[in-house]
Amino acid sequence: MTVENDPLIEDIVARYDGDVGMLIPMLQDVQAECGYLPPMKLRALAACLQVPLTRLYGVATFYSSFRLAPKGQHEVTLCMGTVCHLKGAAEIMAAICEEFKVSPGGTTDDRRFSLQGVNCVGACALAPVMIVDGKYYDGVNRDAALKLLRALPAEEEVAS
Amino acid sequence: MTTAVKLTNPQELEAYRAEVKARRGAIAHTVRVCIGTGCAAKGSRRIFELFQEAAADAGADVEITSKCVGCHGFCERGPIVVIEPGHIFYQRVEEPDVAEIFRETVLSGRVVERLLYVDPATSAVAQTEAAIPFYQAQQRIVLAANGLIDPRSIDDYLAIGGYAALAKALTMPPEEIISEVEKAGLRGRGGGGFPAARKWRSCRQAHGYPKYVICNGDEGDPGAFMDRSVMEGNPHSVLEGMIIGAYAIGSDQGYIYVRNEYPLAVEHLKIAIGQAREMGLLGDNILGTGFSFDLKITRGGGAFVCGESTALMASLEGKAGEPRAKYVHTVEHGLNDQPTNLNNVETWANVPAIINRGGDWFAGIGTQRSKGTKVFSLVGNVVNTGLVEVPMGITLRRIVEEIGGGVQGGKAFKAVQTGGPSGGCIPAEHLDTRVDFDELTGLGSMMGSGGMIVMDENTCMVHVAKYFLGFLQDESCGKCTPCREGISQMLSILDRITHGDGQDGDLDRLQVLADLLAGTALCALGKTAANPVLSTIRYFRGEYEEHIKEKRCPAKVCKGLFLYEVVADACKGCGICKKNCPVSAISGERKQAHLIDQAVCTKCGACLEKCPFTAIVKV
Numbered sequence: 001m002t003v004e005n006d007p008l009i010e011d012i013v014a015r016y017d018g019d020v021g022m023l024i025p026m027l028q029d030v031q032a033e034c035g036y037l038p039p040m041k042l043r044a045l046a047a048c049l050q051v052p053l054t055r056l057y058g059v060a061t062f063y064s065s066f067r068l069a070p071k072g073q074h075e076v077t078l079c080m081g082t083v084c085h086l087k088g089a090a091e092i093m094a095a096i097c098e099e100f101k102v103s104p105g106g107t108t109d110d111r112r113f114s115l116q117g118v119n120c121v122g123a124c125a126l127a128p129v130m131i132v133d134g135k136y137y138d139g140v141n142r143d144a145a146l147k148l149l150r151a152l153p154a155e156e157e158v159a160s
Numbered sequence: 161m162t163t164a165v166k167l168t169n170p171q172e173l174e175a176y177r178a179e180v181k182a183r184r185g186a187i188a189h190t191v192r193v194c195i196g197t198g199c200a201a202k203g204s205r206r207i208f209e210l211f212q213e214a215a216a217d218a219g220a221d222v223e224i225t226s227k228c229v230g231c232h233g234f235c236e237r238g239p240i241v242v243i244e245p246g247h248i249f250y251q252r253v254e255e256p257d258v259a260e261i262f263r264e265t266v267l268s269g270r271v272v273e274r275l276l277y278v279d280p281a282t283s284a285v286a287q288t289e290a291a292i293p294f295y296q297a298q299q300r301i302v303l304a305a306n307g308l309i310d311p312r313s314i315d316d317y318l319a320i321g322g323y324a325a326l327a328k329a330l331t332m333p334p335e336e337i338i339s340e341v342e343k344a345g346l347r348g349r350g351g352g353g354f355p356a357a358r359k360w361r362s363c364r365q366a367h368g369y370p371k372y373v374i375c376n377g378d379e380g381d382p383g384a385f386m387d388r389s390v391m392e393g394n395p396h397s398v399l400e401g402m403i404i405g406a407y408a409i410g411s412d413q414g415y416i417y418v419r420n421e422y423p424l425a426v427e428h429l430k431i432a433i434g435q436a437r438e439m440g441l442l443g444d445n446i447l448g449t450g451f452s453f454d455l456k457i458t459r460g461g462g463a464f465v466c467g468e469s470t471a472l473m474a475s476l477e478g479k480a481g482e483p484r485a486k487y488v489h490t491v492e493h494g495l496n497d498q499p500t501n502l503n504n505v506e507t508w509a510n511v512p513a514i515i516n517r518g519g520d521w522f523a524g525i526g527t528q529r530s531k532g533t534k535v536f537s538l539v540g541n542v543v544n545t546g547l548v549e550v551p552m553g554i555t556l557r558r559i560v561e562e563i564g565g566g567v568q569g570g571k572a573f574k575a576v577q578t579g580g581p582s583g584g585c586i587p588a589e590h591l592d593t594r595v596d597f598d599e600l601t602g603l604g605s606m607m608g609s610g611g612m613i614v615m616d617e618n619t620c621m622v623h624v625a626k627y628f629l630g631f632l633q634d635e636s637c638g639k640c641t642p643c644r645e646g647i648s649q650m651l652s653i654l655d656r657i658t659h660g661d662g663q664d665g666d667l668d669r670l671q672v673l674a675d676l677l678a679g680t681a682l683c684a685l686g687k688t689a690a691n692p693v694l695s696t697i698r699y700f701r702g703e704y705e706e707h708i709k710e711k712r713c714p715a716k717v718c719k720g721l722f723l724y725e726v727v728a729d730a731c732k733g734c735g736i737c738k739k740n741c742p743v744s745a746i747s748g749e750r751k752q753a754h755l756i757d758q759a760v761c762t763k764c765g766a767c768l769e770k771c772p773f774t775a776i777v778k779v
Contacts, residue, residue: 021496023478024461062480062637063461065420081382082577082613083539085627091765119464119631121421122385124539125198125235125546136201142769 081120196231230393233547343519345531350504381580384611401508526552579608582688584695620717643686662708
């Protein structure tokens with residue numbers, strides 16, 4: 001399989017009729033398939049669309065939802081919106097970062113989870129909100145958040 | 161759920177509507193479960209499934225429909241379940257309650273008292289939504305159908321009169337539609353408050369083909385979820401408004417740009433677009449009138465600045481979302497350099513009602529220069545958190561006290577923040593200000609997209625200003641120097657103030673930087689970035705000065721500018737604080753009052769949180 005013909009990339013580009021204007025949805029699709037934006041896929045996409053790789057890289061690094069490294073086994077999102085902030089989200093974030101030696105936007109060394117702080121998930125009535133693998137946890141505090149994350153199953157031995 | 165009926169003229173639409181209504185009329189009982197994000201997070205989807213199972217078990221002799229509906233707005237009391245007939249409003253419903261509701265209310269028509277809303281102030285029990293004070297002062301146009309219809313059913317939307325405005329509009333000359341919107345006095349709900357009709361007319365008159373219409377659903381303000389609830393709860397109303405607008409402007413292609421964090425909104429909009437296309441309400445030759453228009457959905461990439469119209473268009477072109485200078489008007493040179501009309505979700509959702517009921521009716525609501533209603537997400541330290549739609553001109557006090565039920569926990573009100581990160585904090589003495597684009601701007605805040613965050617006495621205003629600036633620093637795209645560097649500089653000054661290192665003249669320095677930003681930044685993000693700082697200095701100057709001169713945070717929020725102490729009388733000497741102190745700053749014998757060594761204490765607050773006797777206080 002050469003860079004120029006990657007079936008996944010060709011399929012994704014075809015979904016949008018090769019319209020470079022739909023680059024963001026294309027990158028979102030790549031990320032949905034691969035979990036992140038692997039360098040080889042970006043190269044293939046650039047080749048397929050006939051645009052410089054730098055343009056893709058510029059877009060991928062501008063938007064916070066794109067990841068250039070593989071994510072952890074679980075996805076943890078902590079809302080850092082105004083209401084969550086007023087109700088202590090920053091302290092929760094600091095406690096998580098300290099205990100699991102991870103930084104916002106990063107992944108734990110054991111790849112157990114990726115941590116992301118987002119601006120507002122629009123669930124202010126539930127503040128502070130933490131989302132683990134798509135499930136919303138409302139009114140969390142430092143201890144509840146840490147307890148939840150400690151209980152996340154560790155990465156299974158996956159044969160690659 | 162979708163029907164394959166293709167409607168080829170307005171008469172067929174009305175005939176189909178009559179058929180749907182007749183079908184609806186035959187159903188004796190309806191259970192409506194809210195699946196808005198707030199209720200869903202509290203398990204309402206499972207509750208819905210349980211109702212469905214119960215209905216299936218009940219057999220075929222009673223006609224029962226259970227449906228998922230969009231957000232009712234009263235998120236504080238979710239999950240919410242409404243039973244018809246009787247509009248019986250149950251709140252905080254849990255899984256074990258389903259069987260009882262089904263047996264008692266659905267099958268026997270008896271009310272389950274313990275699940276009704278009880279007004280904490282008067283102890284009055286409310287059986288229906290209309291009897292709850294939270295809803296009484298509201299006036300719902302945009303949210304009227306939220307909570308009533310299943311957002312995934314076009315039949316539901318048609319049954320309440322959906323797409324009638326479109327059928328009517330398609331018989332009107334485009335200019336007449338614009339005049340009606342002008343008469344209504346509809347101003348953009350995304351924050352700027354620009355007259356919608358003027359924008360539409362400019363775009364209609366602009367030369368160029370194709371022309372685009374865009375719905376800005378990139379609701380990025382923290383603390384705001386109005387647009388999400390409209391897109392999730394009544395997606396067809398947004399579509400209908402856009403199709404009418406496209407017809408008036410002369411556009412055949414539209415885009416809905418939805419924030420990445422709103423997957424449910426994307427899902428519901430996709431379903432709605434598919435249904436509308438299938439029925440001939442979207443796509444080629446709409447309702448046989450020869451007018452064609454189609455829509456695409458784009459998910460944002462997670463950049464706040466893309467809520468700005470030119471940045472959003474750059475993003476739609478597949479580029480980094482950087483805004484551009486405003487002297488080139490998007491109505492002439494917008495997306496792909498073509499004439500483009502962009503409005504916010506709520507603006508579009510108002511259009512069908514204006515066409516149906518007339519511009520004069522709409523203009524009859526509100527103040528002289530701000531017409532209609534506005535949806536706010538009322539959040540923060542307020543008793544009734546949720547989504548409220550109020551007529552323009554209502555006072556902030558009525559929103560906070562009457563609808564919101566006042567400040568949580570009996571604390572004192574300090575400020576209400578409106579307008580998102582670029583807005584301002586309005587203090588108690590201005591609570592009688594009316595909700596109006598121009599009045600809020602006059603107070604140094606703004607209408608914004610509709611976030612309304614109530615703050616109590618324990619909120620440090622310097623800290624709040626720092627939070628918003630930190631947010632804007634992260635979200636600044638970095639294209640223009642004033643915004644990229646100016647916000648950073650302001651933030652570093654605020655940072656030292658909150659750490660007790662504030663200097664004389666810091667407030668003046670902040671003012672100079674704020675003026676610079678307002679005068680020279682490229683887009684609204686930078687131009688208004690200083691608002692949170694300026695408005696808090698304007699109304700809470702004393703609090704800033706206490707931080708700078710006395711190194712004290714009166715709200716006891718800024719770490720280092722207050723101390724933790726043990727109240728000897730309240731301390732039982734249990735030792736929990738001592739055990740939890742990460743730096744061993746606490747000493748004391750068992751059953752004796754403990755003591756915090758201030759020289760060692762890092763003010764982490766662990767002791768205060770752990771103390772079971774609230775014997776630790778901030779001083």
